[in-house]
Amino acid sequence: MKESILQKFIRLYRDIDSEVLPNANILERVRIVFDFLWEKVRYDIELIDYIQYRFYFKKRIERNQFITHGKLLRIIKTCNDPNSRMFFDQKPLFNQEFKDYLGRDWLDTKVCSKEMFFSFCKRNPILFCKSPDGMFGRGIDIVHSADISNLDLFYDTCKKDKILLEEVLEQDGELAAFNDSAVNTIRVVTLICADDSVRIMAAVLRLSRKGKFADNFHHDGIASLIDIETGIVNTTGMDRKWNRYTVHPDSRKTIAGFQIPKWTNIVDTVKNAARVHPEVRYVGWDVTIKSSGEIVLIEGNPGADPDVTQIEDQIGKWPLYEPLLREIEKCKE
Helix, strand or coil: CCCCHHHHHHHHHHHHHHHHCCCCCHHHHHHHHHHHHHHHHHHCCCHHHHHHCCHHHCCHHHHCCCCCHHHHHHHHHHHECHHHCHHHHCHHHHHHHCHHHCCCCEEECCCCCHHHHHHHHHHCCEEEEECCCCCCCCCEEEEEHHHCCCHHHHHHHHHHHCCEEEECCCECHHHHCCCCCCCCEEEEEEEECCCCCEEEEEEEEEECCCCCCCCCHHHCCEEEEECCCCCEECCCEECCCCCEECECCCCCCECCCCECCCHHHHHHHHHHHHCCCCCECEEEEEEEEECCCCEEEEEEECCCCCHHHHCCCCCCCHHHHHHHHHHHHHHHC
């Protein structure tokens, strides 16, 4: 539901207390409100941009470096064919298009027969259930086949809700050591440049918390930046509440300095996947490593929010994109 102007102001006042400047006096509040309004009108930023990139404490030259709402829209409009977005947004279609990179059993209950469904449940004692259009780590659940008392009813429910069933992956031991209640992933952002080369724009280690089913930053997850050249985590971890972690708060495994296993293979995998639909130039890939060492895709996001690549170090990444976008735009003229 779209927020009204009044609701935005209420949220802004709440965020001033909780995230911008606790105990701000009335003059400071007025200054923050007018500062945000100027950014909104003049530079097309959203309130979340203003908050998460700490704009209140940054000068204009610093603010210009960040990929904010308007700039993200420019990236998507310049790089991605809207007619092909469905291959990424619709999870069953994604699994079909990128089947060579999945490394797991899956079933689209919307179109499967009851026999196929029963067979899948028999093959997989633990089921990873995905809502077809879930985002930000929502719309997922884990079900144990042995706990299903009425398989026929479960089939009807899955078919009604168009659930995508997947085999639960056994992840690499080094990743599982952070937390094993969810698959921990690496977000790698690719861009197909004007010369058709694939460039890695950013990479992030995403870690889940104890008892959670997802590692998403919007689902209590922890994110850390990865050095693209070496595959080494080069920042502390951070969550959405601004907590920073040098070690994982549940497992106590060290985050900063962690070497991502098989980094070269991960880079090769996402670059190859990016060429499956080259008309979608900008994609944020969520990747993990199986216990066997195989690199697999979890999903691809053609509208990947740059927040997770800019919040941790508070350094805007727009200078990395702008010259590349200009070259792509010239090719389209």
